[in-house]
Amino acid sequence: MTDAAPTGEITGRRRRSGAATIYDIAELAGVNPSTVSRALNQPGRVSAKTEEKIRKAAADLNFHANPMARALPTGRTHTLAVVVADITNPMVFGVIRGAERAASQAGFTLVIAESQESGSLEAGTIDNIAPSVDGIVLATSRLPDEEILRLAQRKTIVTLNREVDGIPSVISDPAPGVSALVAHLADLGHRAIAYLGGPSRSWISGRRWEALMHAARERGVAVFEIGPNSPTLTGGEAAFERAHASGATAVVAYNDLMAIGLMRAAKAAGVSVPDDLSVVGFDDVLGDLLSPSLTSVHADLTGMGTRSVARLLAQLGANGSHEDAGPITTELVIRESTGPSPR
Amino acid sequence: MTDAAPTGEITGRRRRSGAATIYDIAELAGVNPSTVSRALNQPGRVSAKTEEKIRKAAADLNFHANPMARALPTGRTHTLAVVVADITNPMVFGVIRGAERAASQAGFTLVIAESQESGSLEAGTIDNIAPSVDGIVLATSRLPDEEILRLAQRKTIVTLNREVDGIPSVISDPAPGVSALVAHLADLGHRAIAYLGGPSRSWISGRRWEALMHAARERGVAVFEIGPNSPTLTGGEAAFERAHASGATAVVAYNDLMAIGLMRAAKAAGVSVPDDLSVVGFDDVLGDLLSPSLTSVHADLTGMGTRSVARLLAQLGANGSHEDAGPITTELVIRESTGPSPR
DNA sequence: CTTCGCTTGTCAATCGGTTGCCAAACGAGC
DNA sequence: GCTCGTTTGGCAACCGATTGACAAGCGAAG
Structure with a gap:
């Protein structure tokens, strides 16, 4: 009698969690674990019959490869990160949503990290998550260019609305929307436009201002910048005084949040929008x-979120490289906050 | 001559990424890798002198332990997930922000997953992320109770605004806020209140309705429910007709988004808020x-986000268990959308 | 001076996959 | 029937950390 053959005891490999491993599959299918790995990851490497058998066993056990174990030898974690300055900024919701979708479609997990509008915190946050992700989207980075370049040496990076030499980026080109905007305001009789700038570290704020200047010059409308301001409700409220005093009949804010703050302050001051003052925002996240x-x-x-993830994946060599180049376009959405110039 | 001693060639351990490992530290400090591990994770296990030396080496090399490698033997990933039905619901922003903060403070990474308001997608999403996280916050789950119980067997789970037998949860108790609300409306002369319910799968919508009924009964005010509705702007707009037809002079919506939709439809119909109709929301995310x-x-x-992560960490035995029990309280914030009853 | 007991560091196995290398098996062509 | 070339699957090392078991080192007590 073979008392070395146990009745129903543990096979020697202790089960930590309920999750099935390739060893379980191998046992069930009667093959070597390495064969399981190949069958599932390298199509054609094993015979069709064996692959079929293994796939069935995997399905039976509801097998999901442990991402940690897989990441160790390959160095690829199948995880991407989006780093944002401020989670409560509605602008990032859309980006995150698009990124999340593109990532999960490609079998990647998305991690969100917030740097709370602080450059040093941002660097620290990135250091923390870097080892466990394959790539990073810097959505609203407040880091200086050289720091971004340094990061890019260690990790695949894509920037959003930020141009750094040699780093792939996804940019929303303000020109089309701004051009339509200035035309719209000019048609309404406005002759002086104020721009409420965002944070000085914001690259895209500068671009918006440039587009505005350019379009205004073409139309013969006067523009001037007021700022920098905090890109928040409070920032918009705080800037109302100066904007109103400037004599501008239309104010373009760096983002919707600031525009809303401005409108609020206007209301409190008894200034009617749009009768006395026209107000415009950027991003179109709350206006409705x-x-x-x-x-x-x-x-x-x-779309920007989707595309930034696609860029990342392309750089990582992960998916069909349908290099959708070129900036993202913008368009004007006219609502109630703009009206004829009071003058 | 010892030609076995190479001049400056690779030490045998190839460097995959730039990241330093405990082996590098061990070499630099002249100790065994396992000593490094203990020095960094088990205070007091090694002599103060050795620990000091190792910490210095780690700092010199800017060492960050590879989370993947650490997760493999321990089964602990130092990652938590928040699963939400819809990322664009402003209610989840606050939750995510709180959760992110609490997690990163404890040295954990936060993953956000969206289930797009679909129960089956939610289950699939959770299956996908489960192997790589230590615990999950179900923020706005549309899963049936038994499914949540099943998940809880495999993974540490905390629910938000959802009570399931045996599962730890973080609940915002609507009673205090609703009680104040009904008092406020009664004082304004309202005698009939309509409640626009949320999705039928939403546990918290039922709780809010119950609290409303209870408070209304005490004040002798009539209430009735209209619903279920989609918890969105559109859902609120669509419900206006019925709400208005009901003869109620005040409408309480399941959330702010629906309240805003309702106000919009009211405006379009020429019904003035608050003169003709008082409108109230829940969550207080956009009202301002x-x-x-x-x-x-x-x-x-x-706070709910913070607390749900704290609960998770407590269950995982990760941090100081300052069992902050009891539901989260709510309070009424009175703004412009409520006024005297027109009757 | 010896022994005991405690501290401190080392060895080696392990987590769950991946992959280079090699050998067995198999089919085809002579 | 034999040889050759190609599939196909197995063995074992490896990724970077953790941890149980154990031995060396050390001081104190007898």
């Missing part, structure tokens, strides 16, 4: 909810 | 931005 609803330069934020 | 601004039952969403 307000009353008066907000005219805004719309960008396809979801 | 609108005009008229929205009266809402405020819940500390950030």
Whole structure:
């Protein structure tokens, strides 16, 4: 009698969690674990019959490869990160949504990290997550260029609305929307436009201002910048005084949040929007909810999220490289906050 | 001559990424790798002198332990997930922000997953991320109770605004806010209140309705429910007709988004808020931005996010268990959308 | 001076996959 | 029937950390 043959005891490999491993599959299918690995990852490497058998066993056991174990030898984690300055900024929601979708479609997991508008915190956050992700989208980075370049040496990086030499980026080109915006305001009789700038570290704020200047010059409209400001409700409120004093009949804010803050301050001061003052935002994330609803330069934020992840995946050599080059376009959405110039 | 001693060639361990490993530290400090591990993770296990030396070496090399490699033997990934039905629901922003903060403070990474309001997709999403996280917060789950119980067997779970037998949860108790709300409306002369319910799968919508009924009974005010509705702007808009036809002079919506939709439809129909109709929301996420601004039952969403992560960590035995028990309270925030009853 | 007991560091196995290398098996062509 | 070339599957090392078991080192007590 073979008392070395146990009745029903543990096979020697202790089960930590309920998850099935390739060893379980191998046993069930009667093959070597390495054969299981090949069958599942390298199509054609094993015979069709064996592969079929293994796939069936995997399905029976509801097998999901442990991402950690897989990441160790390959160095690829199948995880991407989006780093944002401020999670509560509605602009990032759309980006995150698009990124999440593109990532999960490619079998990648998305991690969100917040740097709370602080450059040093951002660097620390990135250091923390870097080892466990394959690539990073810097959505609203406040880091200096050289720091981004340094990071890019260690990790695949894509920037959003930020141009750094040699780093792939996804940019929403403000020109089309701004051009339509200035035309719209000029048609309404406005002759002086104020721009409420965003944070000085924001690359895209500068681009928006440039586009505005350019379009205004072409139309013969005066523009001037007021700023920098905090890209928040409070920032917009705080800037109202100066904007109003400037004599501008239309104010273009760096983003919707600031525009809303401005409208609020205007209301408190008894200034009517749009009768006394026209207000415009950027990003078009909230304009629809307000009353008066907000005219805004719309960008396809979801598309930007999707595309930034696609760029990342392309760099990683992960998927069909349908190099969708070129900047993302913007368009004007006219709502109630813009009206004829009072003058 | 010892030609076995190479001049400056590779030490045998190839460097995959730039990241330093405990082997590098061990070499630099002249100790065994396992000593490095203990020095960094088990305070007191090695002599103060050795620990000091090792910490210095680690700092010199800018060492960050590879989370994957660490997760493999321990089974602990130092990652938590928040699963939400819809990323664009502003209610989840606050939750995510709080959760992110609590997690990163404890040295954990946060993963956000979206189930797009679909129960089956939610289950699939969770299956996907489960192997790589230590615990999961179900923020707005649409899963049936038994499914959640099944998941809880495999993974540590905390629910948010959802009570399932035996599962730890973080609940915002609507009673205090609702009680104040009904008092407020009664004082304004309202005698009939309509409640616009949320999705039928939403546990918290039922709780809010119950609290409303209870408070209304005590005050001798009539209430009735209209629903279920989609918890969105559109859902609120669509419900306006019925709400208005009901003869109620005040409408309480399941959340702010629906309240805003309702106000919009009211405006389009020439019904003035608050003169003809008082409108109230829940969660207090957007009310401040609108005009008229929205009266809402405020819940500390950030606190809920923080607390749900704390619960998770406590269950995982990860941090100081300051069992902050008891539901989260709510309070009424009175703004412009409520006024005297027109009757 | 010896022994005991405690501290401190080392060895080696392990987590769950991946992959280079090699050998067995198999089919085809002579 | 034999040889050759190609599939196909197995063995074992490896990724970077953790950890149980154990031995060396050390001081103190007898």
